[in-house]
Amino acid sequence: MDHPAAGPEIDQLIKLLARLPGLGPRSARRAALHLLKKPDKLLAPLAAAMSEAAEKIVTCDNCGNIDTVNPCAICADPRRDASVICVVEEVGDLWALERAKAINARYHVLGGVLSPLDGIGPDDLNIARLIARVNTGEINEVLLALNATVEGQSTAHYITDRIENAGVKVSVLAHGVPVGGELDYLDDGTLAAAIRSRRPID
Amino acid sequence: MDHPAAGPEIDQLIKLLARLPGLGPRSARRAALHLLKKPDKLLAPLAAAMSEAAEKIVTCDNCGNIDTVNPCAICADPRRDASVICVVEEVGDLWALERAKAINARYHVLGGVLSPLDGIGPDDLNIARLIARVNTGEINEVLLALNATVEGQSTAHYITDRIENAGVKVSVLAHGVPVGGELDYLDDGTLAAAIRSRRPID
Structure with a gap:
């Protein structure tokens, strides 16, 4: 059904793209076409970035963050x-x-x-x-x-x-009204928490 | 702003993913995280599919289709x-x-x-x-x-x-009511075209 009449390589590309969150079969096809139209400017660099990330990615033994170094840059930052x-x-x-x-x-x-x-x-x-x-x-x-x-x-x-x-x-973390939030759109639990945690005006 | 605190390789991956149609900066980060969580099962295969497609993709000299062969599989199909x-x-x-x-x-x-x-x-x-x-x-x-x-x-x-x-x-192509379409939701031009092109019932 998804076969785009363009060979198994492109089929496979679409199938893998469709597994990304936020992309369904249709948007995966659109994304694949977009990539295939710019093989040198977009497809090849993205392939390189992915294989580099796949090679270098590690989980920090200290904190569980992912990074290309272990311990991660945050744990190593003095x-x-x-x-x-x-x-x-x-x-x-x-x-x-x-x-x-x-x-x-x-x-x-x-x-x-x-x-x-x-x-x-x-x-x-x-x-x-x-x-x-x-x-x-x-x-x-x-x-x-x-x-x-x-x-x-x-x-x-x-x-x-x-x-x-x-x-x-x-x-x-404190509960309360999000910055920029409108009271009319907030749920009752958030409003009650914001009242409970009210503080003197600065 | 998009720097995810995880090295330039991941930054670059997110930046390139965000250039796909249908992905913005936020969904590109989500997609990158999803890929990075499965480096062997998803990220590496997708990188391989992309670099294979980038290598093999050609535009058919006959019809302008994209395929991995030239002329494309459709032009070559007897x-x-x-x-x-x-x-x-x-x-x-x-x-x-x-x-x-x-x-x-x-x-x-x-x-x-x-x-x-x-x-x-x-x-x-x-x-x-x-x-x-x-x-x-x-x-x-x-x-x-x-x-x-x-x-x-x-x-x-x-x-x-x-x-x-x-x-x-x-x-x-004929103009008319899409299969499964409801008249109430169609634009005037389509309705008028469907009336003009009406045909005897089968």
Whole structure:
């Protein structure tokens, strides 16, 4: 059905592109055509970038981030506050916090959240290594920057239970009105949290 | 801004992915992360498929289709009706007609449409080669399967003018109600065309 009348190589390209998130069969065909129209300017450079990334990509043994060096550039950066660990679910969350320049700390990527229904327990996540890092005695604060979902919050509770005797401060992200957000479009839980956490005007 | 805190290789991968149609900066990051999570199962195969396609891709000298052989598989297929040329704007249109198994003829890909405002004239399109094919005397019919846009229709008129003395039948696609289409959602022009082209019930 997807056979584009242009040989098995192009067929295979479309099939693999369709496995990317955000691309279905139709947009994969469009993307393939776009690439094939510019074989030297786009297709070959993208192929090279992909094979280079595939060759060099490693998971940081310290924090679970992905990078081309191990330990990752963030763990190796002496300008980072090494006493604060910002715990996130996925590498994408780490990237988001880095783009926002939200915190100058080190990270710990769990690789998911606890989800008993999906059979994901503590041993399936990067939690043992987190506890080992906390127990080095070099950490003052663990910021649990997990998603505000049921799974994210129960994972935060589980980690808190495991490290509360280590003598480190454990914190979570504030709930409230997003910057630029309109009250009329916010859910009741966010509004209630924003009221509860109200603060004196600056 | 897009720097994902993970080295220039990954940065470059995201930048190139973001140039695909249908992917913006955010979805390019998601796609890159998805690929990087499966370096062996997805990233490396896609890199290989891309570099193979980039190496092998050629434009058919006869019809303008893209394929890994020249002339393309369709032009070389003896089971195709060689007396009918189906003229399309882009390779994507050819793929669509092939997926629909709509016609068992050969094709001719113009590579665009006439567009004086964009400075695209007859010499910028694959028209001279079409006229040469028509003038071989082996062609009975030229089906102009161009988009139902102003540019598509004026390109069809231009081609008709150029080949009307070659003694071949020139046809265009029928206008009408799309199969499965609901009248209430169709534009006036389509409805009027469907009425004008009404036919006795089978």
